[in-house]
Amino acid sequence: MLALLGILVCIIPAVHATTYKIGNQHNIKTIxxxxxxxxxxDTLLISAGIYREGNLVLExxxxxxxxxxxxxxxxNKYEILTVHAQHVVIQGFRFIDTGIASINDLAAxxxxxxxxxxxxxxxxxNTFFGIYxxxxxxxxxxxxxxxxxxxxxxxxxxxxxxxKCQRMTIRNNRIKGQRDGIYFEFVTDSHILNNYxxxxxxxxxxxxxxxxxEYRDNTFINxxxxxxxxxxxxxxxxxxxxxxxxxxxxxxxxxKDIRDSFVLDNVFKENSIGIFMEGSSRNEIKNNEFVKxxxxxxxxxxxxxxxxEHNNFRQNTFDLVTNGSLVLNTIKSNxxxxxxxxxxxxxxxxxxxxxxxxxxxTVIERMPTAILLWRSFFVFLLDRAEKAIPVITPENLKxxxxxxxxxxxx
Amino acid sequence: MKNSIVLMMxxxxxxxxxxxxxxxxxVYGKDMCHTCKMTLVDTKxxxxxxxxxxxxxxxxDMNCLLSFYTSDYEKRSNIQQVLVIDFTAxxxxxxxxxxxxxxxxxxxxxxxxxxxxxxxxxGLATHNTEWNGELxxxxxxxxxxx
Numbered sequence: 001m002l003a004l005l006g007i008l009v010c011i012i013p014a015v016h017a018t019t020y021k022i023g024n025q026h027n028i029k030t031i032x033x034x035x036x037x038x039x040x041x042d043t044l045l046i047s048a049g050i051y052r053e054g055n056l057v058l059e060x061x062x063x064x065x066x067x068x069x070x071x072x073x074x075x076n077k078y079e080i081l082t083v084h085a086q087h088v089v090i091q092g093f094r095f096i097d098t099g100i101a102s103i104n105d106l107a108a109x110x111x112x113x114x115x116x117x118x119x120x121x122x123x124x125x126n127t128f129f130g131i132y133x134x135x136x137x138x139x140x141x142x143x144x145x146x147x148x149x150x151x152x153x154x155x156x157x158x159x160x161x162x163x164k165c166q167r168m169t170i171r172n173n174r175i176k177g178q179r180d181g182i183y184f185e186f187v188t189d190s191h192i193l194n195n196y197x198x199x200x201x202x203x204x205x206x207x208x209x210x211x212x213x214e215y216r217d218n219t220f221i222n223x224x225x226x227x228x229x230x231x232x233x234x235x236x237x238x239x240x241x242x243x244x245x246x247x248x249x250x251x252x253x254x255x256k257d258i259r260d261s262f263v264l265d266n267v268f269k270e271n272s273i274g275i276f277m278e279g280s281s282r283n284e285i286k287n288n289e290f291v292k293x294x295x296x297x298x299x300x301x302x303x304x305x306x307x308x309e310h311n312n313f314r315q316n317t318f319d320l321v322t323n324g325s326l327v328l329n330t331i332k333s334n335x336x337x338x339x340x341x342x343x344x345x346x347x348x349x350x351x352x353x354x355x356x357x358x359x360x361x362t363v364i365e366r367m368p369t370a371i372l373l374w375r376s377f378f379v380f381l382l383d384r385a386e387k388a389i390p391v392i393t394p395e396n397l398k399x400x401x402x403x404x405x406x407x408x409x410x
Numbered sequence: 411m412k413n414s415i416v417l418m419m420x421x422x423x424x425x426x427x428x429x430x431x432x433x434x435x436x437v438y439g440k441d442m443c444h445t446c447k448m449t450l451v452d453t454k455x456x457x458x459x460x461x462x463x464x465x466x467x468x469x470x471d472m473n474c475l476l477s478f479y480t481s482d483y484e485k486r487s488n489i490q491q492v493l494v495i496d497f498t499a500x501x502x503x504x505x506x507x508x509x510x511x512x513x514x515x516x517x518x519x520x521x522x523x524x525x526x527x528x529x530x531x532x533g534l535a536t537h538n539t540e541w542n543g544e545l546x547x548x549x550x551x552x553x554x555x556x
């Protein structure tokens with residue numbers, strides 16, 4: 001009986017739902033009219049064309065579907081769409097040219113205090129903020145494309161911006177040229193899946209105070225400062241690619257004050273610094289590929305109880321540098337292409353430990369200008385001498401079980 | 411003789427000037443916060459500590475500034491001046507000790523301190539009708555914000 005009632009409750013709104021067609025050739029010419037006319041549960045079908053309607057406010061459960069990408073133009077003045085409702089769907093639009101303001105964060109779509117909102121398959125061009133969520137939950141952002149051309153970081157907002165949200169899913173989006181591609185602040189129990197974040201001014205992904213989230217299968221390439229994950233616990237970072245984040249204060253991944261998190265199965269390729277870790281504890285960094293980075297790992301002395309295991313280190317200028325002498329992290333069973341030891345018992349594990357820290361790396365850490373001497377004969381001699389009799393480099397920082405052959409990770 | 415004295419005085423003036431410590435404008439998009447390592451981008455927020463030797467530490471938000479200021483990394487006696495960005499005049503540095511502050515949840519600062527600064531009380535008053543925040547002096551900020 002209860003089940004029957006449930007089904008009835010589900011069907012009744014569906015029966016009453018109306019579809020309104022909007023466009024020049026129809027009776028309803030503007031989206032604003034359509035929104036005013038429609039009731040909760042209705043659908044607005046918007047024909048191709050250009051709509052300049054200033055700021056549209058949506059406060060009921062409507063489905064807005066664009067046919068052949070109708071253009072919603074902010075005329076460089078307005079926030080285009082403000083949503084404050086539940087069960088809203090926005091699909092198939094092209095949002096262009098929002099206003100730029102330094103006090104208010106103008107966005108193409110701003111979603112405030114809403115639930116169950118889906119933003120599907122839209123395009124955003126030159127929007128200040130693209131999709132902006134605040135105090136919302138259980139929303140989906142799928143298959144959107146965002147592109148912006150700004151000259152300075154403070155003239156552009158974030159692509160997909162979330163603030164104080166729960167249970168959100170951000171997937172299959174492409175973000176280019178924003179300030180931060182994806183921005184999470186106080187967002188919990190959420191997923192970031194299979195996104196492509198390229199050429200953003202600051203970070204490809206920016207993550208603060210956001211516990212128990214997962215990001216998986218994303219690509220972060222060519223961003224100003226890479227990816228920053230900060231002041232968070234319980235993050236899963238799995239099977240992502242961090243590539244070509246070059247610059248003096250740039251890194252593939254910055255882990256700042258991170259606890260009880262996982263960095264698994266990722267590729268760090270051609271970054272100034274693969275992973276920069278500061279003030280982070282109890283994290284597992286396993287099965288990652290570090291290739292062709294300036295520094296593969298830069299581990300500050302403020303980190304402890306982290307485990308680095310089963311990673312490949314290949315063709316990095318420096319495998320590991322640190323600024324202290326105390327070793328509180330575990331480094332074991334990694335493959336290091338610089339390892340020069342031997343394996344007499346043929347168990348594919350090197351018989352002598354590998355010391356990933358070179359003397360020269362330590363010198364540079366204290367005196368950056370010494371980079372001038374890189375690849376000189378002098379440095380070669382120093383490193384050899386230090387390998388034989390460690391004086392400056394931390395004696396205990398070593399991989400006791402270095403693998404003789406690289407792991408097959410991807 | 412007289413000329414040489416004038417020259418000497420001029421020269422010493424140049425020396426004195428060269429040694430004086432001047433605030434350095436924050437470069438948004440380039441400068442990094444000393445505490446949280448983030449690149450500065452929001453021109454409404456930011457701060458700077460200037461040491462007597464002329465070393466400059468940049469910060470993106472008040473809590474980053476204060477976690478550094480209240481630590482012993484740089485002794486108080488070595489600090490020449492603390493400067494903060496005027497919320498109402500983006501990018502402009504003002505002296506922290508005479509600035510007016512407001513703290514409110516509605517203020518979205520880069521590291522979520524929720525503190526904005528201004529050189530005048532009136533400058534913040536118009537914004538604060540919307541924010542309903544708590545007005546603070548520099549000394550109160552140092553005690554309360556972490």
